[in-house]
Amino acid sequence: MTEITLHQSLTEIDAAAWDAVAAPEQATGRPLDPFTTHRFLSALEASGSTGTGTGWTAHPLVLREAGRVVAAVPMYAKGHSQGEYIFDHGWAQAYERAGGRYYPKLQVAVPFTPATGRRFLGDAAQREVMLTAAISVAARNRLSSLHVTFCTAEEAEALAGVEGVLHRVTQQFHWENNGYTCFDDFLAQLSSRKRKMIRKERETARAAGLTIRALTGDAIEPAHWDAFWQFYQDTGARKWGTPYLTRKAFSQFHDTMRDDILLVMAFDGARPVAGALNFIGRETLFGRYWGCIEDHPCLHFELCYYQAIDWAIANGLARVEAGAQGEHKLARGYLPTPVHSLHWLADAGFRDAVARYLREERAAVDEEIEVLTQYGPFRRVRSED
Numbered sequence: 001m002t003e004i005t006l007h008q009s010l011t012e013i014d015a016a017a018w019d020a021v022a023a024p025e026q027a028t029g030r031p032l033d034p035f036t037t038h039r040f041l042s043a044l045e046a047s048g049s050t051g052t053g054t055g056w057t058a059h060p061l062v063l064r065e066a067g068r069v070v071a072a073v074p075m076y077a078k079g080h081s082q083g084e085y086i087f088d089h090g091w092a093q094a095y096e097r098a099g100g101r102y103y104p105k106l107q108v109a110v111p112f113t114p115a116t117g118r119r120f121l122g123d124a125a126q127r128e129v130m131l132t133a134a135i136s137v138a139a140r141n142r143l144s145s146l147h148v149t150f151c152t153a154e155e156a157e158a159l160a161g162v163e164g165v166l167h168r169v170t171q172q173f174h175w176e177n178n179g180y181t182c183f184d185d186f187l188a189q190l191s192s193r194k195r196k197m198i199r200k201e202r203e204t205a206r207a208a209g210l211t212i213r214a215l216t217g218d219a220i221e222p223a224h225w226d227a228f229w230q231f232y233q234d235t236g237a238r239k240w241g242t243p244y245l246t247r248k249a250f251s252q253f254h255d256t257m258r259d260d261i262l263l264v265m266a267f268d269g270a271r272p273v274a275g276a277l278n279f280i281g282r283e284t285l286f287g288r289y290w291g292c293i294e295d296h297p298c299l300h301f302e303l304c305y306y307q308a309i310d311w312a313i314a315n316g317l318a319r320v321e322a323g324a325q326g327e328h329k330l331a332r333g334y335l336p337t338p339v340h341s342l343h344w345l346a347d348a349g350f351r352d353a354v355a356r357y358l359r360e361e362r363a364a365v366d367e368e369i370e371v372l373t374q375y376g377p378f379r380r381v382r383s384e385d
Contacts, residue, residue: 004063004133010042010074013062017069021122025282033117033281034260035110036074043252044111049245055079056111061133063126071122073130075137078107083244085114085324086149086170086341095144095350106138108148112244114172114324115279115286116339119151120159131159135344148342156340166355168341169362171369173327173334175305175320180313183306186333194331194377198306205302210266210273212303214311216280220258224265225250227272231291264307266292266299276303278311285312287322305332331377336369 007013015038022038023031034040041058043049050056056076063071080103081089092102108119120127131148138146148155160167180186187195206212215224229247253261262278262285274292278285290304308320322334330336345351 001067002063002065004061004130006137007058007060007062009058010038010045010060013038013060013069013072015039015042018072021069021072022118030260030280030282033115033284033286034257034279035113035115035117035286036119036121039256040260041074041110043249043256044245047246047249047252049249050076050111055082056107059106059137061130061137063122063130063133069122071120071126071130073108073120073134074110075134076107076109076111077104079103083112084109084147084149086147086168086339088147088343091354094353095347098350100144100347100350102144105144106134106146108134108146109150113288114150114339115321116150116152118155119148120155124158127155127158128162131162131165131342135162135164138344139346142346144346146344151340151342153338153340156342159342164344164351166343166345166351166358168343168358169365170339170341171336171365172324172339173322173329174337175309175312175322175334177312177318182313183310186309186313189379190333190377191379194333198332201298201301202306205296205298208296208299210268210296210299212264212266212307214307215263215265216261217259220254220261220263222251222254224263224272224275225254227265228263228275228277228289228291230293231272231275232277232289233291234293235289235291262308262311264303264311266296266303268294274299274303276307278308281317283318285317285320287320301332305329305334309333327372330372330375333377335376336372338365338369 018038022036025031031037045051045058050058055078059075059077061073061075062069081092084107095102120130134146156167159165187198229250233243260280262280263275265272265275267273273294276287277289278287285308287304287308290300305322312320322329345354
């Protein structure tokens with residue numbers, strides 16, 4: 001017997017059953033990414049970062065065959081468009097100006113996490129079934145739309161042909177490890193001007209006399225989270241107004257995820273003054289949050305970008321995803337990379353208008369990626385080299 005159920009919380013689903021489809025590869029090591037694991041998503045719920053009053057209400061979809069979970073989708077009812085990083089604010093404004101009600105909507109996503117990963121978990125043959133079921137939930141509840149954000153390219157290509165589903169392409173900046181054995185190997189591939197810039201930035205950051213430590217696993221102590229919470233609040237208040245994660249979320253991460261985390265911190269003596277939080281995947285280091293209580297020149301670049309590259313090389317990771325936006329990453333070796341999402345809009349006329357917009361947007365994104373890659377920092381046969 002096959003059954004698809006809509007749940008009110010991830011806690012309704014057995015952790016081992018969820019992880020068997022969300023991250024089956026972790027049976028032999030790390031998951032490809034930790035963000036769809038039960039421990040990460042349940043930490044967001046348990047900490048109050050998602051749930052009542054946050055605009056993110058969990059409604060995971062699960063497909064069972066003979067009582068066994070074979071496919072799942074992390075899905076949320078959204079009351080706004082914050083914390084998504086695939087921006088649809090303009091769509092919402094246009095829809096509501098025309099007399100529609102854009103919110104609530106449904107979002108298949110990992111909250112507050114602009115990292116590409118699987119969104120249709122488990123049996124790939126069931127992806128279209130699960131997408132159709134999610135669309136049915138939106139339609140039955142007369143919701144404006146369903147959005148699948150930061151899905152894999154494979155998922156996007158497989159599902160873009162589903163009736164009424166639009167494929168969107170945006171971009172991020174990722175660093176790729178081309179077989180480097182050390183940071184200097186990476187620098188050797190850059191133009192001389194960019195090599196000099198990066199060396200100068202690293203020297204400037206170190207000139208402050210701070211001690212930089214890369215912490216993971218049991219090396220991360222509760223006191224480090226007390227310090228990082230201060231950093232995170234400062235950054236969140238400046239960027240978003242209200243930080244997305246609660247203080248309890250970091251305690252949850254410490255209890256259940258510290259082996260999935262790389263915390264890079266700068267200390268003035270014994271006092272932490274800045275930090276960058278990364279999550280560790282099987283092949284990728286995912287940069288997530290940065291903050292500080294003191295300003296030091298180039299420290300942001302050192303902790304967020306260069307220390308991440310150092311750690312990825314030392315640990316044999318294939319890439320660093322440094323989060324959303326930021327063309328300043330280009331000069332530091334992070335190249336533009338396509339990001340995929342899928343969108344179903346209930347109103348046919350509105351859907352047609354968005355489809356026209358997405359065709360134009362994609363052409364612009366493709367051109368921008370080509371141009372930015374061409375003007376990237378990597379060495380070409382030029383006189384300066």
